[in-house]
Amino acid sequence: MNETYRDDPHAPVSYYGARRIVWLVFFVFIIWLILRALQPVILLFALVFLLAMVLNPIVVWLHKHRIPRLVSVIMVMLALIAVTTTIILFAIPPLSRQLQELVHSTPNMWQGIRTRIESLTRSYPEVREALPRTDEMAGKVGAAAGTVGNFLLQSTLGFVGGVASALLAILLLVFVLSNPRPLVTAYLALAPDRYRKQAHRTLERMMRQMIAWARGVVINGVITGVSIGSLLWLIGVQPALIFGVFGFLGEFLPNIGAFLVSIPILLVALSMGATKFWLALGVIVLVYQVELNVLVPGVLGKEMRLHPVNILFFTLATAELFGFLGLFLAVPAAALVQIVIDEFYLQPRKIDAAALDREAAVLVEGRK
Numbered sequence: 001m002n003e004t005y006r007d008d009p010h011a012p013v014s015y016y017g018a019r020r021i022v023w024l025v026f027f028v029f030i031i032w033l034i035l036r037a038l039q040p041v042i043l044l045f046a047l048v049f050l051l052a053m054v055l056n057p058i059v060v061w062l063h064k065h066r067i068p069r070l071v072s073v074i075m076v077m078l079a080l081i082a083v084t085t086t087i088i089l090f091a092i093p094p095l096s097r098q099l100q101e102l103v104h105s106t107p108n109m110w111q112g113i114r115t116r117i118e119s120l121t122r123s124y125p126e127v128r129e130a131l132p133r134t135d136e137m138a139g140k141v142g143a144a145a146g147t148v149g150n151f152l153l154q155s156t157l158g159f160v161g162g163v164a165s166a167l168l169a170i171l172l173l174v175f176v177l178s179n180p181r182p183l184v185t186a187y188l189a190l191a192p193d194r195y196r197k198q199a200h201r202t203l204e205r206m207m208r209q210m211i212a213w214a215r216g217v218v219i220n221g222v223i224t225g226v227s228i229g230s231l232l233w234l235i236g237v238q239p240a241l242i243f244g245v246f247g248f249l250g251e252f253l254p255n256i257g258a259f260l261v262s263i264p265i266l267l268v269a270l271s272m273g274a275t276k277f278w279l280a281l282g283v284i285v286l287v288y289q290v291e292l293n294v295l296v297p298g299v300l301g302k303e304m305r306l307h308p309v310n311i312l313f314f315t316l317a318t319a320e321l322f323g324f325l326g327l328f329l330a331v332p333a334a335a336l337v338q339i340v341i342d343e344f345y346l347q348p349r350k351i352d353a354a355a356l357d358r359e360a361a362v363l364v365e366g367r368k
Contacts, residue, residue: 054214098239109271221251
C-alpha cells in the first residue's frame with residue numbers, strides 16, 4: 001500500500017517525497033559550493049574540452065590519411081601555435097595603436113556626442129524632457145568608462161599572469177586529443193543503462209553543434225569583421241581595425257553579438273556628425289543582413305537553434321561565474337542545457353510540438 005501511494009503521481013507530497021526534495025536541494029547546494037571553489041579549474045577544462053571537440057575532426061581526417069594520431073595532434077597544435085604567433089606579431093601592434101588613439105580621443109568623442117544631443121534638444125524641446133541632462137550622462141559614461149578600463153586592466157594582468165595556465169591548457173589539450181576514447185568510454189559508463197542512448201545522442205549532438213558553431217565563428221567572423229572594418233574605413237569612421245575585430249568577436253554570441261558590436265561604432269560615428277552616423281548605421285544593417293540571410297543559413301544550417309534570450313542569459317551567467325573568458329562558454333553552455341533537456345525530458349514524453357506551438361500562439365496573440 002505504501003509503495004502504491006509513493007508511485008501515485010496524483011498523491012500529495014508525503015514525508016518520503018519531502019525528504020527526497022530536501023536532500024536534492026542540499027545536494028545541489030553542495031555541488032554549487034564545490035563548483036564555486038573550483039572555478040579556475042572548471043574554466044580551464046571546459047575550454048580545453050570545447051577546443052578538443054572542434055579540433056578532433058581535423059585530427060581524425062589526418063589520421064584517416066595514414067598519419068599517426070599523435071603526429072596528427074602535434075601537427076594541429078603546431079599550426080594553431082603558428083597562427084596565434086602570427087596574429088600576435090602582425091595584428092597586435094596596429095590594434096594597440098588604434099586602441100590607444102580611441103582612448104585618447106574619448107573626451108573629444110563625448111564632446112561631439114554632447115553637442116549633437118544639445119542641438120537635438122534645442123530643435124525638439126519635448127526630447128529634452130525624455131533625455132537625462134548631458135552632465136548626468138557624462139558622469140554615467142565616465143563611470144562606465146572607468147569600470148571598463150579597470151576591467152580591461154584586470155583582464156590584461158590576468159592574461160599576463162596566466163601564461164602557466166595557457167601552457168597547462170596546451171598540454172592537457174594534447175593529452176585529450178591524443179587518446180580521447182577512454183574519456184568517452186568513462187562518460188558512457190557513468191550513464192545508467194536506461195539512459196545510455198540519451199547520453200550517446202547528447203554527446204553526439206553537442207559535438208556536431210560545437211563544430212558548426214566554431215565553423216560559423218571562423219567563416220562568418222572573418223567575413224563580417226573584414227566587411228565592417230573595410231566599409232567603416234571607406235566612410236571615414238575610425239578606428240576601423242578595432243571595429244573589425246569587434247565584428248569578429250561578436251560572432252561568438254549569435255544574435256546579440258551584432259547589437260553589442262553596433263553600440264561603440266554608432267557612438268563614435270555620432271560624435272563625427274549625423275552623416276557619419278547614418279552611413280555607419282547603413283554599414284551595420286547591410287553587413288548583418290547579408291550575414292543573417294546568406295552566411296548563417298549557408299554555414300550553420302539548422303545546427304544552431306538558440307533563442308536570443310537563452311544566449312543572453314548564459315552570456316551573463318558565464319561572465320559572472322568565470323569572467324571575460326566565460327563569454328566563450330556562453331553558446332556551448334546554452335546548447336548543452338538545451339540538448340540535455342530535449343534528450344532526457346522532452347523526447348521521452350513524446351510531446352506534440354505543433355500543438356504546443358499553436359497553444360503558445362493563442363496565448364501570445366490573446367485569442368480565445
